[in-house]
Amino acid sequence: MDVGLMHPMEMKPEIEAEFKAKQAAHESDPAHNSAPNGPDFSYQFFLPADEHTADKIKKKLDVDNPDKDNAALYTKKNADGAGSFRYDHVRIYDTARQSGNPNQPYKDIALAVHDPELEDKIASTNLGQTKKSSGSQGKAAYYYPIAQMLQLKPRRNQNLAQLGLAGKHADDEDEKLDAVDVVVTEPDEVEAARRAEHLAALGVDGIDDAGASNESVLGSGSSRL
Numbered sequence: 001m002d003v004g005l006m007h008p009m010e011m012k013p014e015i016e017a018e019f020k021a022k023q024a025a026h027e028s029d030p031a032h033n034s035a036p037n038g039p040d041f042s043y044q045f046f047l048p049a050d051e052h053t054a055d056k057i058k059k060k061l062d063v064d065n066p067d068k069d070n071a072a073l074y075t076k077k078n079a080d081g082a083g084s085f086r087y088d089h090v091r092i093y094d095t096a097r098q099s100g101n102p103n104q105p106y107k108d109i110a111l112a113v114h115d116p117e118l119e120d121k122i123a124s125t126n127l128g129q130t131k132k133s134s135g136s137q138g139k140a141a142y143y144y145p146i147a148q149m150l151q152l153k154p155r156r157n158q159n160l161a162q163l164g165l166a167g168k169h170a171d172d173e174d175e176k177l178d179a180v181d182v183v184v185t186e187p188d189e190v191e192a193a194r195r196a197e198h199l200a201a202l203g204v205d206g207i208d209d210a211g212a213s214n215e216s217v218l219g220s221g222s223s224r225l
Contacts, residue, residue: 046087105145
């Protein structure tokens with residue numbers, strides 16, 4: 001579950017229209033119309049094909065792993081000879097509730113307590129091996145802004161049918177992907193610029209001790225009809 005992928009589906013025109021109407025109402029009369037949290041997306045959830053793949057993915061994403069760039073970590077070889085990780089579709093989730101305001105990202109925060117020496121000891125005890133932290137983060141309590149919080153609910157087609165709503169999501173079921181092939185790469189210039197812009201909006205000067213990863217996850221999907 002800790003390496004699962006949640007991918008937003010294409011927004012339906014009626015949902016986009018409703019969201020834009022709420023935005024327009026807020027902009028024209030903010031005193032009587034609160035700012036909308038955001039559109040209610042639906043998401044496809046994917047998990048690694050098996051435990052072996054999940055273990056390899058964790059090693060690939062571990063910035064302290066000296067072998068993280070080894071192509072042999074990939075568990076699937078594509079037609080072009082390149083490696084990837086196979087993720088299988090699990091189910092679709094719909095937005096049940098959302099809160100937070102992207103314009104006030106520090107209203108809610110996540111707190112992480114980091115002690116490199118203690119983490120090394122725990123790793124040594126649990127794994128029976130010595131694992132040294134990269135040292136990019138010192139011993140401290142780190143806080144991270146939470147711009148938005150979502151509560152998701154699994155879609156149950158049987159329940160939708162009972163409520164007469166099955167047709168509402170019929171197109172989603174046709175468009176869902178059965179699997180995706182995932183590749184971990186360095187961010188390109190466009191993505192790096194978007195990250196820098198986002199960090200600047202939060203008052204952070206670049207990616208430093210905040211511990212952000214310099215890796216990107218790229219996926220290509222497949223669907224069986």
